[in-house]
Amino acid sequence: MYSRRWILTALLASAAVPSCAEAPARSPRPASKPGSAIARSGGSDAIVAAAGLGGTVGFVVMDSRSGKIIEGMNETVAQPPASVAKAVTSFYALDRLGPGYRYATRVVVTGPVQNGRLQGDLVLVGSGDPSLDTDRLGDLAQALAAKGIKEISGRYLAYAGGIPHIDEIDHEQPDFVGYNPAVSGLNLNYNRVNFEWRRGTKGYDISMDARGKRFMPVVSMASVSAVAREAPLFAYKGGKDRDTWTVAQAALGKAGSRWLPVRHPEIYTAEVFATLMRAHGLRLPQAVLIGALPAGAIVAETRSDPLTEVMRDMLKYSTNMTAEALGLTASGADGLKASAAQMQAWAAAKHGISSRFVDHSGLGGDSRISAADMAKAFLAARQGMLPTLLKQQGVRGADGKEIKNHPTRVVAKTGTLNFVSGLAGYVQPTSGKELTFAIFSADTSRRDALSMSERERPPGGPQWTRRARDMQAKLISHWAAQYT
Structure with missing residues (x-):
């Protein structure tokens, strides 16, 4: 207990x-x-x-x-x-x-843009960047919005083939600890989602978001519900494209927040990007994950800092996800x-x-x-x-x-x-x-x-x-x- x-x-x-x-x-x-x-x-x-x-x-x-x-x-x-x-x-x-290696996260289109309408698919392409956060993803959304795309005729695709998907780094760790997330070709916020709670008159108000310093988009692919139990503290149930958690209600108190690991970082990143694009007037359909990258033109991209700076932060803060992404990229x-x-x-x-x-x-x-x-x-x-x-x-x-x-x-x-x-x-x-x-x-x-x-x-x-x-x-x- x-x-x-x-x-x-x-x-x-x-x-x-x-x-x-x-x-x-x-x-x-x-x-x-x-x-x-x-x-x-x-x-x-x-x-x-x-x-x-x-x-x-x-x-x-x-x-x-x-x-x-x-x-x-x-x-x-x-x-x-x-x-x-x-x-x-x-x-x-x-x-x-x-030392000068940089990761790139790109938006690729498979057709021409005519009168603000993309005649083809829009693809979010990841290379495994472990340092991508919501603010940089927001800047990528702004760069895409500057291209004048207001609607698409095709699909919204997400490609994460830069490095292989890893469900968790170490299966011998508790499943709710933020330092043991998944790793993939599309990573965001070190593959953690923010869980925030506040006790109200009819129970708890709970939210999940991908907060950065400038943007705080709400997330729906991960959810938490408070249940009447003493233990375990958290319980996880994975789905095809969702992370579902329950938490012991007795532990919550009045209010608080913490980061939980994300097991579907490709879906997470694609959803947050779609939310950020909606603020620019482009409504994207639900993302479809693909295993092969189609031919197309790059219309926007965000690059990481040089490898040396990514490593400096990794060594300072000892971020496990960064180490795994670097090693997988190198090998x-x-x-x-x-x-x-x-x-x-x-x-x-x-x-x-x-x-x-x-x-x-x-x-x-x-x-x-x-x-x-x-x-x-x-x-x-x-x-x-x-x-x-x-x-x-x-x-x-x-x-x-x-x-x-x-x-x-x-x-x-x-x-x-x-x-x-x-x-x-x-x-x-x-x-x-x-x-x-x-x-x-x-x-x-x-x-x-x-x-x-x-x-x-x-x-x-x-x-x-x-x-x-x-x-x-x-x-x-x-x-x-x-x-x-």
Whole structure:
């Protein structure tokens, strides 16, 4: 049974972060691989032991110029990378697509326009752009309206063949979490729809919309109804072209909103575009999805930012859908596992990295890579653009607080799943030795023991994650003081 406080917290969270379960208060120091000659200082050992995380902690820190390993612990043990995997996806996509690559979403017509009437079909064409939002779709609608089309004689078609349709990234996640949506050639708002509720005199007023900063079109392909139950919090029923949800009425309170995942992003995007066009006086019939793109002329388009900027946002906000779209575009594979396997093969062939990837975002808990191989990947990417795209992390003092104006910068990618926490990146002093590092912590036996209902917020999860992140900060501060 959910507590009311927990339910309200979960409802109001726009993208909840999977957390972890309680670990023992004390834990023996994780053992290094037998025969390992890599040194560890007493400071690093003490920091790991004090965290008391259980499971396995593995790390490696190396000299960025020479690649020489300075310290390591369980450095060859393969562990789940969580969202640190997005860094590998980034330099894979950079290698395959190039930094200037842009996604395009287009409107194509199959006939001439005569006196404001299109003599043919109108086609919304997606290439897999993960950054398309309602405001940009509104700009596309305005560009089309400027062509003077007021009616069409044919059909309204939607083509999403740029990348394959994926129902959800990881089937082991709760179905209502916004960070586990579908992926397709037509994506919108990270494939999430906004659910808003307000209690009235005769029950709840509920709406679904695709809000942006400038436009807020109502959505009908997704619906929610409040039902008299305590649990489950949400229940999903999929249809051919609809997402139907019910929510426990007892959880709603007076008012609120949250984003829900979309399982039919092609229908969602096409419907929102039709709503935006209606505001310009063009009424489109219901969209028909097609699997082959007809010949025609491009009459309007919107392009994404260059790949580097799309990746910068992905690494900053850790958007899973963006990572999957980038990986699928880079590989050209017809499915997520096949695409991840191609990235895995690329990493092995190009950089000698041993890994197992089941996706491009790290959301799937079956991906594995060791701290040593992740650090090797970051070392290989050091001369490229990755260091400039990563989020800056502060160096912290003994009190755990960030030291302002510290001469050393740390740029890194974080990763968090239930019982899993990772961090990898670079320690960059203004002078002296630059370091490349990777830190993984995972208690996979506890993670695997979770039921589906526990995966949103397991008891003790936030405490475990805080200890893991505190350990990471202390290790980095120790290395910055000791080796840079």
